[in-house]
Amino acid sequence: MTTKEGFAVAPRALIAGNWKMNMDRVSSEVLASALAQNVGSVAVDLAVCPPSVYLSPVSVVLGSSGVALGGQDCHTAQNGAHTGDVSPEMLADLGCTYVIVGHSERRADHGEDDAAVRAKAEAARRAGLIPIVCVGETEAERDAGKALDVVESQVRGSVPEGLTGATLVVAYEPVWAIGTGRTPTADDVAAVHAHIRKVLGDLCGDAANVRLLYGGSVKPGNAKELMSVANVNGALVGGASLKAEDFLGIAKATP
Ligand SMILES: O=C[C@H](O)COP(=O)(O)O
Numbered sequence: 413m414t415t416k417e418g419f420a421v422a423p424r425a426l427i428a429g430n431w432k433m434n435m436d437r438v439s440s441e442v443l444a445s446a447l448a449q450n451v452g453s454v455a456v457d458l459a460v461c462p463p464s465v466y467l468s469p470v471s472v473v474l475g476s477s478g479v480a481l482g483g484q485d486c487h488t489a490q491n492g493a494h495t496g497d498v499s500p501e502m503l504a505d506l507g508c509t510y511v512i513v514g515h516s517e518r519r520a521d522h523g524e525d526d527a528a529v530r531a532k533a534e535a536a537r538r539a540g541l542i543p544i545v546c547v548g549e550t551e552a553e554r555d556a557g558k559a560l561d562v563v564e565s566q567v568r569g570s571v572p573e574g575l576t577g578a579t580l581v582v583a584y585e586p587v588w589a590i591g592t593g594r595t596p597t598a599d600d601v602a603a604v605h606a607h608i609r610k611v612l613g614d615l616c617g618d619a620a621n622v623r624l625l626y627g628g629s630v631k632p633g634n635a636k637e638l639m640s641v642a643n644v645n646g647a648l649v650g651g652a653s654l655k656a657e658d659f660l661g662i663a664k665a666t667p
Pocket residue numbers: 430515585589590591592593627628629630648649650651652
């Protein structure tokens with residue numbers, strides 16, 4: 413049996429919250445607690461990616477609730493002289509399931525190119541983590557009609573070969589939609605996600621089962637439309653992941 417998107421077995425959607433450099437210890441624990449108490453009310457997988465310094469207290473609060481934990485970035489090495497960095501093994505040691513790699517804020521602020529992102533994704537797999545590999549075009553690239561080419565190039569350069577639906581998540585985040593309140597049309601999201609799925613066919617044995625997240629100004633009010641687009645299997649949520657009501661609202665609006 414296959415779904416309309418062609419999944420052999422439809423995976424549950426994943427709604428992942430990227431808290432970025434927000435929250436403090438107490439507010440992190442309060443938010444995590446609210447999610448842990450309400451995860452049973454949603455029919456999707458939930459994950460939160462707090463700042464690395466709050467992973468441990470959040471992990472304690474989440475306990476065995478089923479809300480997964482993720483890092484926002486990782487180094488490629490297991491350990492060593494890398495001041496300020498966190499290894500994927502350290503994230504795994506704290507109970508992380510996921511790690512975001514190649515977020516546009518890391519690509520822009522830290523000069524990470526596709527090769528660096530791929531190395532991080534490979535390191536994540538070494539540690540048993542599922543990388544959430546982020547790709548997305550700038551506004552200038554979209555205006556120039558290059559969105560599909562840019563995203564294809566990023567996927568080919570950033571996604572290690574041989575991963576599967578169980579070991580890889582890809583997030584499409586148009587840079588111009590992040591934190592702006594602007595979103596692409598459903599047709600534009602559908603076109604990019606279909607293209608990513610096709611490109612993944614060259615890299616993954618079961619591309620149909622890789623969860624493709626949309627990210628960029630996802631809110632409770634637009635989640636139903638965005639999450640209903642073909643080949644969209646969840647969301648990577650920034651600002652709206654900082655309030656339990658909004659994050660759960662997105663999860664509840666996701667088919
Ligand atoms: O990682 C999350 C994205 O950058 C989206 O952020 P946003 O929901 O605040 O637009």
